[in-house]
Amino acid sequence: MSAAIAPKRSLLARAADDRMVVAVALALVATAAVVAGGGLSGYRVNTIGQLACFALLALALDLIWGYAGILSLGHGLFFAIGGYVVGMHLLERSVAETGVTPDIVQFMGWKALPGWWGPLESFPVALLAAMGVSFAVAFVFGWASFRSRVSGVYFAIITQALVYVAMLLMFRNDTGFGGNNGMTGFQVVFGVPIQDPAVTKGLALASVLVLLAALVACRLLMIGRFGRLLVATRDDEVRLRSLGYETLRLKLKVWCLSAVLAALAGLLYVPQVGIINPRVLSPELSIEIAVWCAIGGRGRLAGAIIGAVLVNAVKFALSASLPELWPFVLAALVVVVALIFPNGLLDLGKWKPTLLSRSRALEARDATP
Amino acid sequence: MTVAVLIEGLTVEFGRFRALNDLSLAIDYGEVRGVVGPNGAGKTTLLDVISGVSRAKAGRVLFDETMELTRASEAEIARSGVRRKFQKPSVFEALTVRDNVAIGLGAKPAPDGPEKVARMLETVGLAGDADRLAGELAHGQKQWLEIAMVVVAEPKVLMLDEPVAGLTDEETERTAALVKALRSPGRAIIVVEHDMDFVERISDRVTVLHEGRTLFEGSMARARADAAVVDVYLGR
Numbered sequence: 001m002s003a004a005i006a007p008k009r010s011l012l013a014r015a016a017d018d019r020m021v022v023a024v025a026l027a028l029v030a031t032a033a034v035v036a037g038g039g040l041s042g043y044r045v046n047t048i049g050q051l052a053c054f055a056l057l058a059l060a061l062d063l064i065w066g067y068a069g070i071l072s073l074g075h076g077l078f079f080a081i082g083g084y085v086v087g088m089h090l091l092e093r094s095v096a097e098t099g100v101t102p103d104i105v106q107f108m109g110w111k112a113l114p115g116w117w118g119p120l121e122s123f124p125v126a127l128l129a130a131m132g133v134s135f136a137v138a139f140v141f142g143w144a145s146f147r148s149r150v151s152g153v154y155f156a157i158i159t160q161a162l163v164y165v166a167m168l169l170m171f172r173n174d175t176g177f178g179g180n181n182g183m184t185g186f187q188v189v190f191g192v193p194i195q196d197p198a199v200t201k202g203l204a205l206a207s208v209l210v211l212l213a214a215l216v217a218c219r220l221l222m223i224g225r226f227g228r229l230l231v232a233t234r235d236d237e238v239r240l241r242s243l244g245y246e247t248l249r250l251k252l253k254v255w256c257l258s259a260v261l262a263a264l265a266g267l268l269y270v271p272q273v274g275i276i277n278p279r280v281l282s283p284e285l286s287i288e289i290a291v292w293c294a295i296g297g298r299g300r301l302a303g304a305i306i307g308a309v310l311v312n313a314v315k316f317a318l319s320a321s322l323p324e325l326w327p328f329v330l331a332a333l334v335v336v337v338a339l340i341f342p343n344g345l346l347d348l349g350k351w352k353p354t355l356l357s358r359s360r361a362l363e364a365r366d367a368t369p
Numbered sequence: 370m371t372v373a374v375l376i377e378g379l380t381v382e383f384g385r386f387r388a389l390n391d392l393s394l395a396i397d398y399g400e401v402r403g404v405v406g407p408n409g410a411g412k413t414t415l416l417d418v419i420s421g422v423s424r425a426k427a428g429r430v431l432f433d434e435t436m437e438l439t440r441a442s443e444a445e446i447a448r449s450g451v452r453r454k455f456q457k458p459s460v461f462e463a464l465t466v467r468d469n470v471a472i473g474l475g476a477k478p479a480p481d482g483p484e485k486v487a488r489m490l491e492t493v494g495l496a497g498d499a500d501r502l503a504g505e506l507a508h509g510q511k512q513w514l515e516i517a518m519v520v521v522a523e524p525k526v527l528m529l530d531e532p533v534a535g536l537t538d539e540e541t542e543r544t545a546a547l548v549k550a551l552r553s554p555g556r557a558i559i560v561v562e563h564d565m566d567f568v569e570r571i572s573d574r575v576t577v578l579h580e581g582r583t584l585f586e587g588s589m590a591r592a593r594a595d596a597a598v599v600d601v602y603l604g605r
Contacts, residue, residue: 228468232461239459242420243518244447244475 014223020302020346021219028052028212035204042200046272047316049204051309052211053269058292058308059214059301060261065290066299067222068254069234070151074159076286077166078138078259082130082266083276084170087183088117089126090271094187096121102185104178114176123190130263138259139252146251151237160283167281182277189271200272207268211305214261219301230254231299291330295337297344306345372434373398373526373557374419374451379428381414381581388414390581391428398525401548401558403572403589405565407602410578412561413456416528419559420453421446432526448475452524456531456561458511462504466495466514469503473518489521493547509540513547520551527551528559533567545570565589565603577602 031052035045057079064070091102091113105112120126141162145155173179189199221227232240233247241247270276279285288311296307311333318326341347374396381389389411396402404412417423419430421443430438438446461469470486471478479485490496493513498506503514512532519527529548533541541564548571552558562568568575569589577585577598585591585598592598 228464229472231463232472235461235463236459238422238443239455239461240472241443242422242447242453243473244444244522245472246442246444246476 017300017302020300021215024302024305025212025215028208028215032205032208032212035201035208038201042197045197045200045204049200049207049272050269051312052204052207053265053272054292054312055305055308056207056211056214056265056268057262057289058296058304059211059218060258060265061289062293062298062301062304063218063222063261064254064258065293066301066304067227067230067234068251070251070255071153071156071290072159072258073156073283073286073290074161074163075258075262075289076281076283077159077163078134078262079266079269079285080166080170080276080278080280081134081137082263082268083270083280084177084183084266085120085126085130085133085263086267086270087186087276088113089120089123090186090189091183092117092121093189093191094185097191098187100187102183104181104183104185107181108173108176108178127267130267131260134259134263135256138256142252142255143248146248146255160286163281163286164283167278167283170278170281178277180278182275182279184275184277186271186274194271194274203268203272207272210264210268214264215301215305222301226250226253288330291334293344295333295345297341297346300344300346303344303346310345371398372396373432374559375431375434376415376419377429377431379415379418379430380426381411381418381423382426387581389418389425392578392582394576394583394586396526396557396559398557399552399554400573401552401560401571403568403575404559404561404578405563405568405575405592405602406578406584409580411581412578413530414581415578416453416530416559416561419446419526419528420451450522450525451528452519452522452526453528454512454515454519454530454532456534458508458515460503460506460511460514460518462502464503465500466490466503466506467499469514470517470521473521475522485521489517492520492550493517494543509536512536512540512544516544516547525555526557526559528561530561531563532560533562533564541567565593 031048034040035048057075060078061072061075064072091104094100094102095113102113120129145158150158169175170177171180177183186194188194189203192199222230229240229245229250233250237247266280292308292311293304294307295311296305297303311330314329315326318329337345372395376392376394379389379392380387392411392415404415406412414423418425419438421438421441425439428439432438432449432451436449438451441449461472464472467486467490470489471482474482474485487496490499493516495510495514495517498510503511506514516529516532532548533544536544545567548558548560560568560571572589574587575589575592576583577592579601584601585595593603
């Protein structure tokens with residue numbers, strides 16, 4: 001490789017990432033416009049809204065896995081925190097506005113919803129509670145783990161155990177959140193009956209716009225000094241510490257930010273599917289989030305969104321026709337991507353002739369069987 | 370002349386292995402101290418304790434005659450002005466050369482940071498590669514980049530762990546010139562290295578470690594003539 005062209009490579013790679021982020025952001029704007037336009041069926045709009053929530057969840061994971069090198073296999077926990085809090089909010093509103101006693105009151109053997117849920121009737125309170133609880137759980141767990149310098153696969157295993165414990169806990173009726181049945185039977189969202197197409201549209205639109213805002217904000221954060229320090233932590237944490245940086249603080253900040261984003265995703269998701277139960281805490285779902293990121297491409301934000309949308313779109317299509325095929329399709333997808341695009345599907349972009357440098361051409365040749 | 374690093378009765382154990390055994394050592398400001406010795410003598414362990422990576426079982430390490438380093442964290446030690454280049458070139462491969470050096474400035478960089486980074490890159494000859502990713506550099510360039518990362522913050526104690534390992538003769542030559550240029554009255558430089566000619570060229574004094582203790586301290590010329598040093602390390 002000649003020295004003259006060498007310095008441009010890293011800049012080119014960065015420019016390619018920027019283009020992908022801009023392309024995904026424009027696609028989100030277009031999606032928002034189409035949803036707002038009203039030409040789509042309610043089913044399509046609802047699907048778009050759900051995909052946006054999964055994409056936001058993947059974005060949250062990419063912040064910590066792709067940039068800081070911290071793999072969480074328990075992000076379903078934070079998603080569930082957002083989901084349960086909004087579930088409580090929706091039940092409170094439903095009772096207040098329709099007077100109908102929800103099923104949860106009967107099967108839990110209550111007379112009414114627990115008194116301490118009361119404040120959650122206000123949406124701002126519910127929003128703050130979802131963000132606050134996810135932040136607090138992430139802070140305590142992250143502080144304990146990072147302080148003890150638990151990292152890599154050990155950290156991943158602990159997060160997996162954490163989400164599993166949470167699932168077992170939430171399956172118990174005595175825990176007080178509806179047990180196995182969870183929460184369902186929501187009647188109204190912001191005073192509008194939940195079956196109203198305006199609710200479907202509003203929620204989908206909100207999900208897409210929150211995703212867009214999160215993408216732009218995270219990208220700005222990641223190309224700045226904070227993002228570079230996260231990458232430095234990932235590449236060589238000991239080196240960074242012995243340059244005078246408290247990596248514990250860096251990791252804790254991004255970990256908590258990621259947890260709050262995941263909680264927001266759950267908060268937007270649950271009104272759109274009308275139910276929250278302990279199954280979102282299953283270890284499989286949490287592992288799947290990592291799969292979305294890996295398939296799309298880690299550490300580039302756009303990759304996480306593309307991966308989440310792609311995998312879940314295929315999942316939606318298959319679960320309508322051949323649900324039993326899904327695990328095999330997912331496994332095949334993982335294997336194919338790992339073999340051909342070890343850095344995710346975003347590497348497809350590297351095949352553009354304008355970006356080909358000698359070493360890229362070699363990489364591409366080596367990677368293709 | 371004040372003592373930059375004072376080590377007293379330092380013992381470090383890994384399980385049943387005693388890496389440092391009641392070691393005492395004083396390194397002054399203004400000097401370049403070579404630390405040599407056979408594998409397992411405790412050279413890297415010594416740097417690990419000073420930089421806070423490893424913990425001592427007994428003894429103390431006093432920096433600048435006031436700060437006890439055996440109880441401080443790695444980040445605190447680095448911020449107080451004690452910096453270290455690792456044995457294996459440790460750079461942030463996914464960041465640019467310039468970003469690597471900028472990070473070396475520390476958590477609260479001064480406003481003239483960019484100029485300092487630019488000057489540092491000139492000094493180590495990497496100015497032309499500033500926008501490349503550190504992972505694309507050759508081995509020797511990574512060694513220099515890491516030196517630049519630790520030197521840019523103008524440390525009072527600079528530790529270099531095998532700075533010329535794997536370098537060509539020409540690169541070794543340039544590294545020796547660089548270390549000599551870094552020598553200053555307000556700085557102590559500690560160099561761990563196996564290349565005896567390199568150590569002789571840059572060091573004011575050498576400490577020969579053997580089985581976690583000081584075997585010899587003095588000039589390299591006298592070390593070469595010392596019977597015990599020849600016996601355990603240099604060979605006949």
